[in-house]
Amino acid sequence: MSLHTQYLESFLRSQFYMLRMDGPLPLPYRHYIAIMKLVKTGENNWSLPELVHAVVLLAHYHALASFVFGSGINPERDPEISNGFRLISVNNFCVCDLANDNNIENASLTGSNFGIVDSLSELEALMERMKRLQEEREDEEASQEEMTTRFEKEKKESLFVVSGDNFHSFPHSDFEDDMIVTSDVSRYIEDPGFGYEDFARRGEEHLPTFRAQDYTWENHGFSLVNRLYSDIGHLLDEKFRMVYNLTYNTMATHEGVDTTMLRRALFNYVHCMFGIRYDDYDYGEVNQLLERSLKVYIKTVTCYPERTTKRMYDSYWRQFKHSEKVHVNLLLMEARMQAELLYALRAITRHLT
Numbered sequence: 001m002s003l004h005t006q007y008l009e010s011f012l013r014s015q016f017y018m019l020r021m022d023g024p025l026p027l028p029y030r031h032y033i034a035i036m037k038l039v040k041t042g043e044n045n046w047s048l049p050e051l052v053h054a055v056v057l058l059a060h061y062h063a064l065a066s067f068v069f070g071s072g073i074n075p076e077r078d079p080e081i082s083n084g085f086r087l088i089s090v091n092n093f094c095v096c097d098l099a100n101d102n103n104i105e106n107a108s109l110t111g112s113n114f115g116i117v118d119s120l121s122e123l124e125a126l127m128e129r130m131k132r133l134q135e136e137r138e139d140e141e142a143s144q145e146e147m148t149t150r151f152e153k154e155k156k157e158s159l160f161v162v163s164g165d166n167f168h169s170f171p172h173s174d175f176e177d178d179m180i181v182t183s184d185v186s187r188y189i190e191d192p193g194f195g196y197e198d199f200a201r202r203g204e205e206h207l208p209t210f211r212a213q214d215y216t217w218e219n220h221g222f223s224l225v226n227r228l229y230s231d232i233g234h235l236l237d238e239k240f241r242m243v244y245n246l247t248y249n250t251m252a253t254h255e256g257v258d259t260t261m262l263r264r265a266l267f268n269y270v271h272c273m274f275g276i277r278y279d280d281y282d283y284g285e286v287n288q289l290l291e292r293s294l295k296v297y298i299k300t301v302t303c304y305p306e307r308t309t310k311r312m313y314d315s316y317w318r319q320f321k322h323s324e325k326v327h328v329n330l331l332l333m334e335a336r337m338q339a340e341l342l343y344a345l346r347a348i349t350r351h352l353t
Contacts, residue, residue, distance in 0.1 A: 001067075001326070001330070003322075003323040003326050003327075004246060004323070004326065004327060004330060006242060006246065007239075007242050007243055007246055007330055010235075010238050010239045010242045011239060013235055013238075014060075014232070014235040014236055014238075014239050015060065017231065017232060017235055018030065018053075018056060018057055018060060018232065019031065019034070022230075023053050023229060023232075024047065024049035024050040024052070024053045024228075024229060025050050025053045025054065025057075029054075030053075030057060033054055033057045033058065034057055034060075034061050048228050048348070048352075049228045049229055051348065052224070052225055052228040052229045052345075052348065053229050053232075055341070055344045055345070055348075056225065056229065056232060056236070056341070058340070058344075059337045059340040059341050059344065060337060062336070062337070062340060063333045063334065063336045063337035063340070064333065065305045065306075066301045066302055066305045066329070066332055066333050066336055067329050067330065067332075067333040068305070069301065069305035069306060069308045070297075070301035070305060070308055070313070070329040070332065070333075071326055071329050072308075072310055072313060122317075122318065122319065123251065123252050123254075123317075123319040123320075126251075126289065126317075127251065127254065127257070129288050129289060130261055130262065130289065133261065133285055133288055133289070134261065137282075141282075142282050142284065144279070147279070147281070147282050147283065147284075150282060150283040150284045150287075151209075151272065151277045151281075151283040152207070152209075153283070154269075154272050154283040154286055154287060155207055155209070155272055155273075155275060155277075156207060158269075158272055158273045158295075158299070159207075161273075161292075161295050161296055161299045196303040196304060207275065208275055209275055209276075209277050210274070210275050210276045210277065210342065210343070210346075211277055211279065212271070212276055212277060212278045212279075212342075213278070213279050215342060215345075215346045215349070216342075217237075217240065217338055217341070217342060218237075220345070220346070220349065221233075221341055221342055221345040221346075222236075222237055224345050224348065224349055225341070225345060236341075239334065240334055240338055243330050243331055243333075243334045244263065244264075244267060244331070244334070246263075246327065246330070247259050247260070247263070250324070251320070251324075252317075252319040252320050252321065252324070253319070261285065261289065262289055263331060264281070264285075265285050265286050265289045265290055266290070266298070266328060266331045266332065266335070267331055267334075267335045268281055268283070268286065268335075269286050269290055269295070269298060270298065270302055270331075270332055270335035270336055270339060271335060271338075271339050272286065273298075273299060273302065273303070274339040274340075274343070276339055276342065291316060293312075293315040293316045294316035294317065296312065296315075297312050297313065297315065297316055298332060300312060301329065301332055302332055302335075302336050313325065
C-alpha cells in the first residue's frame with residue numbers, strides 16, 4: 001500500500017479507529033471478530049451500535065483478505081522454519097519481490113506462458129477501446145432499456161466466470177505448480193463448507209438485483225453507520241473516495257491518460273458480481289475494457305482470495321507496472337467492502353423501519 005501513500009494514510013486512519021479508538025465494542029471483541037470474521041459465537045443480544053461496529057469490522061477484514069492474497073503478500077506455513085512461516089516462492093520468484101515492485105515487469109513478461117497477444121499491442125488495444133468508447137459516449141448515449149439489458153447480461157455472465165482453481169482457459173499444468181497453500185486456519189472454523197456463494201444459481205431466469213439508487217452509500221449507508229458508530233462513516237467515505245479518484249494519469253509507459261473509465265469499470269464490475277446495479281452506468285463498457293483473464297482474477301481475488309496465484313496475477317495487463325496492479329487491488333478491495341456494507345446496512349435499515 002505504501003506505493004500509494006495518499007490511500008495508505010486514509011486506510012491506516014480508518015483501521016486504527018475501528019480497532020483502537022472509542023467504539024461500541026470492547027477492544028478484545030474487535031480483534032476476536034477480526035480473527036474469526038464471524039460473530040455467531042458471541043453473545044446473543046447485540047445493541048445496534050455494536051452490530052454496526054461488528055459489520056464494519058467484518059467487511060473490512062473480508063476485503064483486506066482480497067488485497068493480501070491478490071498482492072501476493074500472504075505467508076505460507078512451514079514447520080521447518082522457527083517462526084512457522086515463510087514467504088511463498090513460486091517458480092523461483094519470491095513474493096517479497098512482488099510486494100516490493102522488484103523487476104515485476106520483466107518477470108511477468110518472461111516467466112509466463114500466456115503470450116497469446118503481445119503485451120504491447122494488448123496495451124494499445126485497450127487504450128484504443130477506451131478512446132472509442134469515449135467517442136461513442138459523446139455521440140450517443142445508450143437508452144435506459146439498453147443499459148438494463150447490458151447489466152443483466154454482464155451479471156448473468158459473471159456467474160459463469162470461474163475462479164482460480166477451476167480456471168480452464170489455460171492448460172491446467174500452468175496453474176498446478178502455482179497453487180498457494182495457506183496457513184492452517186481450521187482451528188478457527190466451525191463450518192468448513194461455509195464460504196462465498198454466488199448471489200443467484202446458474203440457470204435462474206430472474207436474477208436478484210440490488211438497485212444502487214434505492215440504497216446508496218452516500219445517501220443511506222453513510223448516515224446510518226455514522227449515527228450508530230460515530231465518525232467511522234467519515235473515515236470510510238474518505239477512503240472510498242480516495243481510492244475511486246486516485247490516479248496518476250498513466251497507463252504503463254503512457255502518460256497524460258484519463259483512467260476514469262477504467263477505474264469505474266473495475267469498481268462497478270465487482271458490484272455487478274454481487275448483483276448491484278447503477279442505473280446511470282453502461283455495463284457494455286465492462287465487457288469492452290475488462291478481458292476475460294482479468295475478470296477471472298477479479299472474481300478469484302474478490303470471492304475466493306485464497307485461490308489466487310502469481311500466474312493469474314501475471315496473466316492480465318502484462319505491460320502494466322506492479323504499482324498499477326496494486327492500484328487495481330485497492331479498487332477491488334474497497335468495492336468489495338462497500339458492496340458488503342450496502343447489503344448489511346440495508347438489512348439493518350429495514351429492521352429499524
